[in-house]
Amino acid sequence: EHKKTLDFIRQIIAEDLRTGKHKQPVTRFPPEPNGFLHIGHAKSICLNFGIGQENNSPCHLRFDDTNPSKEESIYVDSIKKDVSWLGFDWGEDLFFSSNYFEQIYDYALQLIKMGKAYVCQLNAEQMREYRGTLTEPGKDSPYRDRAIAENLDLFERMARGEFDEGSHVLRAKIDMASPNINLRDPIIYRILKIEHHRTGDKWQIYPMYDFTHALSDAIEGITHSLCTLEFQDHRPLYDWVLDTLATPCHPRQIEFARLNLTYTVMSKRKLLQMVQKNYVSGWDDPRMLTISGLRRRGYTPASIRNFCAEIGLAKRESWIEMGVLENEIRNDLNPSAQRAMCVLDPIKLIIDNYPEEKEEEVVAKIHPQNPEMGTKTLPFSRELYIERNDFMENPPGKFRRLGPGKEVRLRYGYYIQYASHLKDETTGEITEIHCTYDPESRGGSSPDGRKVKGTIHWVSAKHALDCTVHLYDRLFNVENPDADKEVDFLEHLNKDSKLVLRHAKAEPALATLPVGESVQFERQGYFCVDSVDSTEENIVFNRVVTLRDSWAK
Numbered sequence: 001e002h003k004k005t006l007d008f009i010r011q012i013i014a015e016d017l018r019t020g021k022h023k024q025p026v027t028r029f030p031p032e033p034n035g036f037l038h039i040g041h042a043k044s045i046c047l048n049f050g051i052g053q054e055n056n057s058p059c060h061l062r063f064d065d066t067n068p069s070k071e072e073s074i075y076v077d078s079i080k081k082d083v084s085w086l087g088f089d090w091g092e093d094l095f096f097s098s099n100y101f102e103q104i105y106d107y108a109l110q111l112i113k114m115g116k117a118y119v120c121q122l123n124a125e126q127m128r129e130y131r132g133t134l135t136e137p138g139k140d141s142p143y144r145d146r147a148i149a150e151n152l153d154l155f156e157r158m159a160r161g162e163f164d165e166g167s168h169v170l171r172a173k174i175d176m177a178s179p180n181i182n183l184r185d186p187i188i189y190r191i192l193k194i195e196h197h198r199t200g201d202k203w204q205i206y207p208m209y210d211f212t213h214a215l216s217d218a219i220e221g222i223t224h225s226l227c228t229l230e231f232q233d234h235r236p237l238y239d240w241v242l243d244t245l246a247t248p249c250h251p252r253q254i255e256f257a258r259l260n261l262t263y264t265v266m267s268k269r270k271l272l273q274m275v276q277k278n279y280v281s282g283w284d285d286p287r288m289l290t291i292s293g294l295r296r297r298g299y300t301p302a303s304i305r306n307f308c309a310e311i312g313l314a315k316r317e318s319w320i321e322m323g324v325l326e327n328e329i330r331n332d333l334n335p336s337a338q339r340a341m342c343v344l345d346p347i348k349l350i351i352d353n354y355p356e357e358k359e360e361e362v363v364a365k366i367h368p369q370n371p372e373m374g375t376k377t378l379p380f381s382r383e384l385y386i387e388r389n390d391f392m393e394n395p396p397g398k399f400r401r402l403g404p405g406k407e408v409r410l411r412y413g414y415y416i417q418y419a420s421h422l423k424d425e426t427t428g429e430i431t432e433i434h435c436t437y438d439p440e441s442r443g444g445s446s447p448d449g450r451k452v453k454g455t456i457h458w459v460s461a462k463h464a465l466d467c468t469v470h471l472y473d474r475l476f477n478v479e480n481p482d483a484d485k486e487v488d489f490l491e492h493l494n495k496d497s498k499l500v501l502r503h504a505k506a507e508p509a510l511a512t513l514p515v516g517e518s519v520q521f522e523r524q525g526y527f528c529v530d531s532v533d534s535t536e537e538n539i540v541f542n543r544v545v546t547l548r549d550s551w552a553k
């Protein structure tokens, strides 16, 4: 794949190996199982698992499952599927933060015994008030100086379920005047009387993200804990937890810029809203920038890995154009995808001088630039379908397709000369086109060497595979649907992001195209079989991507 100079994280790791600080890096990808993974997660997966592959060292897949109100096993399963589909291997062990609930609880008891944590009974509103603001320091909670024994007793009773949700929390005792709000006695445990998808009703209290994350990293012996920039302000808390407690090691947290991609949103919460409100057909809707959506759309694992390598790693936020992602799938499919013909918006073409009962087979190249892929045959007969927009009643001079006075080449077939066309009297719609063919031009050239400039695609009417084609466009009308906090991102949804063509006609061999394999419909783009909407009776093709960058401004 790509060979560039080392990014800043790989440089740090290389230096740590060189100085002997670590024998090998141990990284982790820590998704919360509260939704499906998206292309932003792919960046983190390629980074963490990529470092593992390059160093032949472990990368843990760890489910950060400390918020049972939003987490479900179906998400665990989908995340595993997506990570392995992307080409990564987490080895023998799967990790779950919930596996450490017992240890994390013990660490909390230690903090209390050290006088570094206390049970607080301020309600949510008071808590906000006491916390202060960016410009004003916070105030100490009236519960801050409780005796250690009282804290231990209250915390144990919280764990036994004696108190209501929201009535008590455990807070780290750090510094209410810290300029970093994350250090103003952050909550480290809360009461939640919710069943957990793995630990059931064993726990009535759950540790908070920052506390759990630092401890899970240390318990697992992670060396470099890589996360996105919004956690930069949490790093002092991460370090405080690990410095204060006697943990097995102290991993180094390093932040990098998250992926922002134009014309999409990248938060599971927002993606979930789109699913729940039926703006899309599900997490795997081919328009969604989820891994499952991209897979169904026809993206390959290599194209996504190459994309992540291409965009690189930076310490500052930036935006990536959707066209960059599209280019990667084009680059991946162009050399490998077989070429085929499919008429998306068909109109009948009748060859008046072609014998009625005659049928023949013409030879087509599977990939014109790659002769090694060989050839195939296509049925040809008197009645064909061509693309409606390949015909014009009053063509301008430069029109290279069919119209009165024009001669064009049928791809791999014959030269045809316009004869006449029929129209529906009432609608004015053209209903069929008649032409004559030159029997001498079989294969696409004639003995007299005359020039025919235009070449159009076609399928034999009698043999055509009836199919449905889905054309996709961007999901949102604006580059950054989140830009204006006053306007709901859903207001920017593109209502025309999916076009359904129900009368498409494809070459018959496409009936057996396997799911997961893409073809290039000549002149149209790359297409694959939709794994969900296709039925025995009707194949549905998704347009993966157009032939050229349609995003360029």
Ligand code: ATP
Binding pocket: 029, 030, 031, 032, 033, 039, 040, 041, 043, 044, 226, 227, 228, 257, 258, 259, 260, 266, 267, 268, 269
């Ligand atoms: P979201 O806000 O979309 O729900 P998240 O950060 O809450 O994402 P997690 O499941 O907690 O999702 O993330 C797992 C890992 O993926 C984290 O290390 C997180 O930093 C990383 N990640 C999430 N979104 C992006 C992104 N857009 N670019 C790069 N990494 C990301």
Ligand code: MG
Binding pocket: 032
């Ligand atoms: Mg999260």
Ligand code: MG
Binding pocket: 267
């Ligand atoms: Mg988030």
